[in-house]
Amino acid sequence: MASPLRQLVLARLRESLRHPETIFWTFVFPILLAVALGIAFRGERIDPVRAVVVDAPGAEEIARGLRADSTVRVEVLSRAEADRLLRTGRTAILVLPGDPLLYRYDPTRPDSRLARERVDRALQAAAGRTDPLRASDSLVTEPGARYIDFLVPGLLGMNLMGGGLWGIGWVIVEDRIRKLLKLQLATPMRKRDFLLAHVLARLLFVPLEVVPLLFLSWLAFGVSSSGSLLSLAAVATGGALSFAGLGTLLASRARTTATISGLINLATFPMIVVSGVFFSVSRFPGFLQPLFRALPLSALVDGLRGVMTDGAQLATLWPQFLVMGLWGTLCFVAALWLFRWT
Amino acid sequence: MSKEPADGNALLTGRFDRGSASGRGPAVSLERLVKRYGDIVAVDSLDLEIRSGECFGLLGPNGAGKTTTIEILIGLQEPTAGHVVVLGRKWGEDDRSLRSRIGVSLQETRFPERLTVAEVVTLFGSFYPRGRDVLSVLREAGLAEKADVWTSRLSGGQRQRLALACALVGNPELLILDEPTTGLDPQARLQFGDSILSHKDRGGTIVVSTHYMEEAQRLCDRVAIIDRGKAIAVGSPGELVASLDAHLVVEVELAAGDVEDGALRRVAGVSSVRRENGLLLVSVREAHVTVPALLDLFRTRSLSLAHLTLRQATLEDVYVALTGRRYSDG
Numbered sequence: 001m002a003s004p005l006r007q008l009v010l011a012r013l014r015e016s017l018r019h020p021e022t023i024f025w026t027f028v029f030p031i032l033l034a035v036a037l038g039i040a041f042r043g044e045r046i047d048p049v050r051a052v053v054v055d056a057p058g059a060e061e062i063a064r065g066l067r068a069d070s071t072v073r074v075e076v077l078s079r080a081e082a083d084r085l086l087r088t089g090r091t092a093i094l095v096l097p098g099d100p101l102l103y104r105y106d107p108t109r110p111d112s113r114l115a116r117e118r119v120d121r122a123l124q125a126a127a128g129r130t131d132p133l134r135a136s137d138s139l140v141t142e143p144g145a146r147y148i149d150f151l152v153p154g155l156l157g158m159n160l161m162g163g164g165l166w167g168i169g170w171v172i173v174e175d176r177i178r179k180l181l182k183l184q185l186a187t188p189m190r191k192r193d194f195l196l197a198h199v200l201a202r203l204l205f206v207p208l209e210v211v212p213l214l215f216l217s218w219l220a221f222g223v224s225s226s227g228s229l230l231s232l233a234a235v236a237t238g239g240a241l242s243f244a245g246l247g248t249l250l251a252s253r254a255r256t257t258a259t260i261s262g263l264i265n266l267a268t269f270p271m272i273v274v275s276g277v278f279f280s281v282s283r284f285p286g287f288l289q290p291l292f293r294a295l296p297l298s299a300l301v302d303g304l305r306g307v308m309t310d311g312a313q314l315a316t317l318w319p320q321f322l323v324m325g326l327w328g329t330l331c332f333v334a335a336l337w338l339f340r341w342t
Numbered sequence: 343m344s345k346e347p348a349d350g351n352a353l354l355t356g357r358f359d360r361g362s363a364s365g366r367g368p369a370v371s372l373e374r375l376v377k378r379y380g381d382i383v384a385v386d387s388l389d390l391e392i393r394s395g396e397c398f399g400l401l402g403p404n405g406a407g408k409t410t411t412i413e414i415l416i417g418l419q420e421p422t423a424g425h426v427v428v429l430g431r432k433w434g435e436d437d438r439s440l441r442s443r444i445g446v447s448l449q450e451t452r453f454p455e456r457l458t459v460a461e462v463v464t465l466f467g468s469f470y471p472r473g474r475d476v477l478s479v480l481r482e483a484g485l486a487e488k489a490d491v492w493t494s495r496l497s498g499g500q501r502q503r504l505a506l507a508c509a510l511v512g513n514p515e516l517l518i519l520d521e522p523t524t525g526l527d528p529q530a531r532l533q534f535g536d537s538i539l540s541h542k543d544r545g546g547t548i549v550v551s552t553h554y555m556e557e558a559q560r561l562c563d564r565v566a567i568i569d570r571g572k573a574i575a576v577g578s579p580g581e582l583v584a585s586l587d588a589h590l591v592v593e594v595e596l597a598a599g600d601v602e603d604g605a606l607r608r609v610a611g612v613s614s615v616r617r618e619n620g621l622l623l624v625s626v627r628e629a630h631v632t633v634p635a636l637l638d639l640f641r642t643r644s645l646s647l648a649h650l651t652l653r654q655a656t657l658e659d660v661y662v663a664l665t666g667r668r669y670s671d672g
Contacts, residue, residue, distance in 0.1 A: 003468065004468040004469050006468075007464060007465045007468035008465065008468075010461075010465075011454065011461065011462075011465050014456065014457055014461065015454050015455075015457060018456035018492075175454075178451065178453070178454075179448055179449075179450060179452070180451060180452070180453065180454070182418065182448060183446065183447075183448050183451045183508070184469070185418060186416045186417070186418055186444075186446040186448070187441055187446070187470070187512065188438045188439075188441040188442040188469050188470060188471070188512075189469040190438070342418060
């Protein structure tokens with residue numbers, strides 16, 4: 001008779017690969033996301049900011065001044081209409097003619113702050129200000145420095161996290177609901193084999209979660225890794241193991257699929273926001289950053305980015321491996337202790 | 343894949359290593375078993391001895407404590423008090439080796455939907471040191487044709503057969519089945535019973551819980567009627583029925599009108615009267631005396647009969663006689 005561990009791993013793989021939703025979430029969804037975000041932030045030209053000049057004496061002159069600047073798109077509208085557009089976010093700034101001119105904008109919106117600078121620059125230039133220093137722009141769209149290059153390691157990390165938490169957490173809870181865990185407990189099956197099988201099945205899934213996304217982002221956007229693929233594989237494996245531990249812990253007590261999906265969402269959403277998937281952790285206030293960097297997704301994404309963009313050697317990524325290792329081990333130990341079989 | 347002898351017949355006719363069925367000690371013995379959940383007493387000082395090589399039925403209505411008893415038997419629950427000895431061992435000594443000698447099916451287990459029948463049975467077989475050949479198990483469970491079908495495509499009866507196959511594939515000495523036929527139609531229950539019995543034919547012991555009285559009567563060598571956590575009667579179905587004061591039952595349906603129970607009880611040879619679903623059930627000792635007397639009573643009252651049947655008393659009648667309550671198997 002074949003070994004129980006091998007049979008348990010096979011059963012896990014068969015179950016996953018025979019579910020079309022696994023295929024979608026593992027392969028299709030991250031690629032769609034990469035394509036959508038890659039297009040949205042392709043960064044090949046400078047997007048114009050929208051500005052509205054409130055219709056009043058002098059408005060046309062101001063508008064003419066702004067139209068001279070290609071980075072500003074300008075309209076002249078009534079005060080009421082202008083206010084409405086600003087309130088609903090469809091314009092970044094209002095210019096009210098008068099002396100002095102009044103810029104009306106929301107300082108918490110980055111595009112509004114940008115618009116204020118551009119509008120002011122254009123109007124000052126139109127009024128005759130000359131720059132004492134000559135400068136010109138050189139736009140960088142080299143592979144490696146674009147948003148998509150930042151994004152792909154983030155998406156890889158997110159994918160590995162989702163795979164670990166849903167792939168283990170959800171499946172264990174389903175087995176518990178089906179009373180399959182209980183039935184298996186009544187057999188001579190070793191609990192160790194059961195949990196190990198989940199972890200091993202996850203590791204076998206890592207190439208499936210990493211390779212297609214990496215290949216397609218190379219094909220479509222020319223994203224490549226400056227570090228070795230072996231290092232990349234090592235970081236991805238570390239992340240997969242870390243989330244295998246967290247997935248097992250989340251599933252250790254839950255008795256309904258509503259509970260487990262709540263727990264997984266509770267764990268994943270904050271991490272997606274604060275772990276640097278879509279934007280750098282350095283955007284957060286300094287005192288929060290060490291906290292956020294101690295999250296497993298941050299460590300994984302930092303590690304992947306380190307290898308892909310900086311070509312980092314594995315040895316220099318020890319803090320990331322330490323974070324992932326601690327999360328994985330502590331969660332797994334806690335899960336073993338808490339695990340509810342029946 | 344299999345460690346079994348190449349000769350497939352050895353499998354079907356083979357007996358267990360541990361001596362002949364008659365020479366073995368009891369397969370299971372429970373002594374003053376108690377299980378309490380807070381204030382609720384699920385098992386109330388239960389004593390049972392299940393012999394090796396027999397098919398033993400735990401019979402009783404839902405909530406009688408059958409499932410709790412079985413879960414204690416298979417080591418999934420700890421008793422509050424009492425002694426449990428299974429195949430000569432106690433739980434907590436070497437559970438893995440004890441589990442490898444027991445095949446279990448539990449109520450309402452659902453198998454992974456996208457695994458085939460053969461894959462599920464192979465998986466369970468892999469847990470056991472002396473697992474059987476999967477195909478021979480599937481044949482025995484009547485699932486050979488469904489070997490390559492996803493479990494999600496199985497009917498209710500086929501799912502129960504799959505659970506049985508998973509219990510059989512470890513080549514257990516003791517087969518423990520918790521309500522294996524619940525929800526099946528009578529025809530499917532009949533077929534399922536035959537599959538179970540092949541295990542006994544190989545010398546194995548079976549413990550099966552059911553709330554279908556007629557099934558217990560047909561399948562089991564001995565049964566324990568469980569009521570409110572106690573065994574209120576233990577013996578072969580024949581013995582239990584014979585222990586009744588009256589072991590024949592006259593079922594009467596009147597076309598119109600009614601007759602009071604008292605008048606029926608006064609008829610010679612009537613032991614008790616009860617009513618169920620519009621039928622009068624009259625327990626009698628001697629048919630040749632009582633049936634004519636009953637007919638006389640109906641004639642003098644000008645009551646016409648829609649239907650009259652004379653039958654052997656069943657375990658259900660035993661249950662009613664012992665508890666004074668109607669048996670509901672719903």
